[in-house]
Amino acid sequence: MPIHESEGSQDQPSPHLVLAALAHTERLGVVMKLFERPSTQKELATLLEVSSGTLSRQMSILEDACLVTRERSHDPYSLAAPKETLELLRAAAELSVAVAGVRLETSVAWLDRLGDLNDAPDQ
Numbered sequence: 001m002p003i004h005e006s007e008g009s010q011d012q013p014s015p016h017l018v019l020a021a022l023a024h025t026e027r028l029g030v031v032m033k034l035f036e037r038p039s040t041q042k043e044l045a046t047l048l049e050v051s052s053g054t055l056s057r058q059m060s061i062l063e064d065a066c067l068v069t070r071e072r073s074h075d076p077y078s079l080a081a082p083k084e085t086l087e088l089l090r091a092a093a094e095l096s097v098a099v100a101g102v103r104l105e106t107s108v109a110w111l112d113r114l115g116d117l118n119d120a121p122d123q
Helices: 015-022 025-036 042-047 052-064 082-119
Strands: none
Touching: 015 025, 015 052, 015 082, 025 042, 025 052, 025 082, 042 052
């Protein structure tokens, strides 16, 4: 599903849209900077070392996901719902750690099994 498709309402984007918007390093960088303080597009482009065109595309996706907002076109961006965004990022981080742990456990099990096979007498 393309990132701009949404199953949510106009005021409430789909969870997929929000998570997909946050699953990009540049957009996540923008959100993290906006936790510090509201910033203009030019300030964000400078801080993140990206072109204004690239940042404009990323901001559009964040706006579509209702993660960022601004009053007028040249005003600074701010987080639309900082508390909820923080809670979402914490939950996503916990999920990421859990998934990585499962992958690590599976990898360790495979390594153990390979070691057992290596120690087995030749057949």
